[in-house]
Amino acid sequence: MSTEPATYPGYRFPAEVIQHAVWLYHLFSLSLRDIELILAERGVVVSYESIRRWCLRFGAEFAAKLRKRRPRPGDTWHLDEVYLKINGELFYLWRAVDQYGVVLDILVQERRNATAAKRFFERLLMGLKYKPRKLLTDGLRSYCVAQREVLSGVRHRTSRYLNNRAENSHRPTRRRERQMQRFKSPEQAQRFLSAHAMIYGHFRPRRHLTAAEQYRRSRRKAFQTWRQETCAQVAA
Template identity: 35%
Template sequence: MFKRHRYPKAIILQAVYLKLRFTLSYRDVEELLLIRGVNIDHSTIQRWVYKFTPLIEANIHKRKRQVCDSWRMDETYIKVGGKDRYLYRAVDKYGNTIDFLLTKRRMNGSAQKFLNKAIGNNGKPRIINIDKSGANKQGIKTYNKRNFRNVKWRQCKYLNNIVEQDHRTIKRRIAITTGFKSFESAQRTLAGIEIINIIRKNQIIDSKSTSYKTFNSLAV
């Protein structure tokens, strides 16, 4: 994964972690590393986040603890290039992160795509709680029909408070930034922020003594 890079693995992972864990710009991370005697251009750090976040996300699903079978599913708005994009997210009834997916549109197909990803990584839930979104309801119905499944669903607003509150962690992290310029960059950066949240929620099997060490252990 880290072969043919000018900088060692420890430096690369430290730069990526700083960007994903804290509300810092790429230039902020560049300055922090320079204080420590490491001179790296901010554009290089951006390329590292872009390259390594999907690889770490793939590993995290192999080590994430099993979530319970009662899910809370919702979507929130994210600005990308000045346009509204939709971040689908789900947590279980205890607040553990199940999965996430950034989409360009809020449609039945988007909800179904998210369900395919979430169920593929976590197994079939017994029931999914959603808000009044017709797209989410239709997405579940379509998933059941196409996959010959019987995932139950219900619409109860107060039960979705837990996932709506969980959205705030993501929204707070990006609120003071200049925003995302491209969809792919937003997708990968948001995935990295979600990875850090999963680690902080202690959802990783064989987690290390600190979040940083656990993050490093996922980059194998």
């Protein structure tokens, strides 16, 4: 039986090292140089530039695989948008979560109008065979226009107080934005935040809602799924 570690085609480092670096980058507020130091302490000598390329190459791929494995989202969707300042210009990050706090999707756009809201709704529904039962948003009128055109049969409530779940889900983004000293372009923000939302959420269930033993089972299952989807297992 071979005990050689699994590798990705074209990469000399084992798959376990690469997926661990990607995991560190998306789960914790660490810089690329921080991860370089952590790996060096374990005897893995790799430059932060290589780690950056790993995250660019595999982050979105791993996130897409986790998205396919996630259970069906809840039937109540909370939507919210916050501004991002990129190169001195204002952009808007649209985000949707279900009633359990699971991030459904994000979209970085230049505007906060009805067209942008409609585009975000269509992105949310892409590939889904069902619609939510209820939408909860703040008082932005663009949501009402998009809801009438895209989700006309869905109940829609607007309230600044009922939408805390979506607003709170922006906190990890704000932490990473500060750590990364702001995003460099809308494309970079979209690419990173799409992967970050899925990978971060996969390992961060709502801890305060579950008993300790249930939480540990969920955590073990999350690690098992991660290892399976990133192929970071010893080759047989």
